[in-house]
Amino acid sequence: MACVIASGNTRGADFAALPTKIHLFGPEGRQRVSIVSLxxxxxxxxxxxxxxDVSVADPGIALINxxxxTAVSDGETVLRVQVDEQTIEVPIVVANTKVEHQWSFRNDVQSxxxxxxxxMGACHGALAGKGGFRLSLRGYDPHQDFLSITRQARGRRIEMADPGRSLFLAKPTGALPHKGxxxxxxxxxxxxxxxxxxxNGANGPNNDDPILQRISVTPENAMLSPGDSSQVLVSAHYNDGRVVDVTHWAK
Incomplete structure (x- = not known):
């Protein structure tokens, strides 16, 4: 069950902010927030x-949009959420924003x-691929996918000096004809x-990549009437201790 973390007496609050704690790691740290009735x-x-009405107490630590x-700099602050006359606060902890960020092929590009x-099976994940380009179905073989993207087609799928000219980007964005x-x-x-x-060099998967251990959904339980809908937040838990919001990538 979700709990409301708030300042003062908030037992009577009829809403909650999810997640109830926000941890942001690195300069790309971000967390979607859902404000729900109870x-x-x-x-x-x-x-x-x-x-x-939602705001961050110290915009020098984090911002909300x-x-x-999203992370700004290391430190702690709170997210303030006001609905009518009720206010709750959600702790925010930001760390490692000064560490250079590198997107992971295994965990980010594949996502x-x-x-x-x-x-997917209807696209390049098909057994024979599509248009001479084959990816493993749902990304089960990141090493082979990396080779397909960076080494095949005489390396034309990747242009490190000008990423926008890469076939890997030009086709799915419509800059070049794409049957998909x-x-x-x-x-x-x-x-x-x-x-x-x-x-940044199109680095491939390696043994030092954080390994996904599990995913979780927030809230675990919800009370809805017929016809109601709500939002779920999806988090990825890695073996290095990080918990990353992957709601945008969840299907």
Whole structure:
């Protein structure tokens, strides 16, 4: 059951902010936040944004925009959530923002490909691939996928000096004809993940990669009426202790 972490007496609060604690790791640390009503202290429907006022106490530590908290610098602060006359606070801890960030092929690039449907059976994940380009189904073989992306087609799928010219990016964004249609918006974070991965050397999977141990869903339980809908948050738990919000990549 979700708990409300708040300042003062908030036992009467009829809403909650999920997750109840926010930990951001590295300069790319981010966490989507869901503000939900409570029924008998059980999370229910997402509240109308018009009723909710959300802010970070110290914007020098973290920022919130469109429901996503992002890291700014190391430290601790709180997320303040006000609905009508009730206010709750969610602790925010930010760490390792000064560490240079490198996108992981195994954990980040493969996630973008899966979310975009590129490695599904109807696309390049088919047994024979599509258009001469084959990926393992749902990314089960990251090492072979890395070789397919970076070594095949005479290396033309990757242009490290100018990532936007890479076939790997030009086709799914529509810059070049692509039978699979538009799969990637050039203004999206997913495009930034792929383009920065290429620009930083297109490093492949290695034995030092953090290994995904499990995923979790928040809230674990919800009380909804017929026809209601709510939002779930999905977190990836890695063997290095990090818990990463992967809601955007979940399907």
């Amino acid at each position: 029924r008998n202290q059980i999370p229910s429907v997402v509240l109308d944004v018009g009723r909710v 469109d429901g996503i908290v 973008v490909l899966a979310k975009s449907g590129c490695n 249609g538009l799969r990637l918006d050039v203004e999206s974070r997913d495009y930034r993940v792929l383009s920065q991965w290429i620009a």
